[in-house]
Amino acid sequence: MSGSTRHAIFGSMSTLDSASKVDKPTAAGGSRDVERFVRTPFPAGVLPISPMAGPRFPNLFIAGVPKAATTTWYQALDHHPDVFMSPRKEMRYLDRDLTFDNRVETEDAYLAHFADAEGQARIGEASPWYFYSDEAPRSIRDNAEDPRVLVFLRDPVERLYSLHGQMVNSGAETIGSFREALAAQPDRERGRRLPDLLEPREGLRYWDIAHYGPHVRRYLDTFDDEELMFVRFDDFTTDPEGVFREVCTFLGVDPNVRPAIPASNTHRVLRSHRVRDFLADPPEPVREIAHRVPGDWPTQARDILWQLNLKPAERDPMPEDLCRTLTEHCRPDIEDVEDLLGWDLSDWRRRDPLEEA
Template identity: 35%
Template sequence: MTAKSKSRPGVAIPNLFLVGAAKCGTTAMASYLGQHPEIHFSNPKEPIFFGRDLQHAWRLPSLESYLALFEEGRDCRYLGEGTVWYLYSRTAAEEIKAFNPDAKILIMLRNPVDALYSLHGQFLFSGNESHANFEKALAAEPRRRQGRGIPRAAHFPSGLLYSEVVRYTSQVQRYLDVFGRDNVHIVVYDDFARDPQGVYRNVLEFLGVSTDHRPDYAVVNSARSIRSIALHRWLINPPVDIWNPGRWLPKGYLAHSLQWRAQHLRGRLYDLNVTQTKRAPLAPATKKRLKESIVGEVEDLSRLLDRDLSVWI
């Protein structure tokens, strides 16, 4: 059995969707699944094709470019992708169902407080967030909900509504309603961190593929911090597009050479400005306030999953 389209004979289409949530271990899971001989995972992991309500600057431009990501694995039983914002999207579940009714859905969830703090760090790194202080970023949400205070370099403004990102209960319910519980597998990050091999085996059993495979359980997507936020922002979004000098010159060797040198310099500066390090712990007062704000959400999610998640609060 391979992932072939009934409506598009000869075309390989994805049938495994790791839909989120953000900062819940999906990069590691995608890496492990992509090593399985029966599974092909897209590169990039997050093509951001579905979810018409997601205003994301990095969205793939066409169906052709999307399907091309899976051509290499056309003989695999599963073709997968891992756009974490599909869980956040209000429309992605229905869109995926219409695209492939037989798709399998994988969801990963994490303590909302930890997930939000980690997401803020990622957004700082990618240029989506301008407030280096987490508390200030949270306080900016009401203004940003009105379209104000959005960073100039933001590629995904909707993600800055932090409190909405971790409303997991309604998001998970949407996929259960659309695909049915038999086609949705949910992983709690606490289990994955404690026993990655056992959780991985459970996912393989859900997919019905060989459970004998042992992936490389190396650390994936480790924490990174920025030495200079000002330099980082300038590298991502300079006031003048100095990183594409070739656009101002006739096509030819000179334009190509200058373009390559500019991008090489940008990459070197980017790497020098990044360090692998653990982020400072979340301020106790902020952590306490956030925990109090998610009590109802965690209780609802516990009932939905039939699992006690009170340790999160």
């Protein structure tokens, strides 16, 4: 690959934290071993997937980032006649170094999601946490024929605020105050104040996942120019049809198709915490029934019920002092991304209070 920036040394989620175990206090005052935030990374080649040829293995990947319109893009591309998107979003099969419990586990189950493809030029899936994975880009590189990888980047401060709200709704975050959740990271790195539902654990590391540079480098180092496209969230919100045409050209599909672009996710709150807790951790009899149901129906049913348990609501703007602190924290990384991608991200360095988007 050409360009000196493609060969810079990069870090990873695994370098941000060791995979050591710590004791988490229990309600009874005892302790139980928990993995801190990141499981021991799988060595290269351990991912249980065999080299595949032909159209069954996907060749289009929406690989990031969470809360940057990846659901909107997944749905929009699914309406393109030259594109087949997997029925399930976020299968998370290729990021085994991240801590998801609800993922597609086997190669056969993964490939089954693409069995209904009928000769489309692009067969795709969307798992936005792939951006933070060491394993995912290597697995794509090793298994996909003529891959196309899309990564959508959003103002990191704005995105963290949105991600926190989503994780509160899912039960993966139990601290409702964004300020307090940020302050809790040192405790959580010691195994304290962790939610029962840790999916993904990496999502609780707000100060760390605000940084894009190391992960941008990883993808630049892994893929050729014609295989990888970074898109600014702001450009898409300003000119959705124009950006859609550019993406279609990159994918090698008809750019003249009029996009069916759904409304972007807005901030939502829970209707019922009890329903949320039931869906996040169903009783054992319900789990046993779900395991007996073939295919992905239990997951799809849970996702539908999850959406029905949410309602739109306004969220207060982020406090100005917190916005300034986070912006200063992200500034060196923003400048790094500017150098890597040749973008002008001066608007990401603003210090205005941010509302939920």
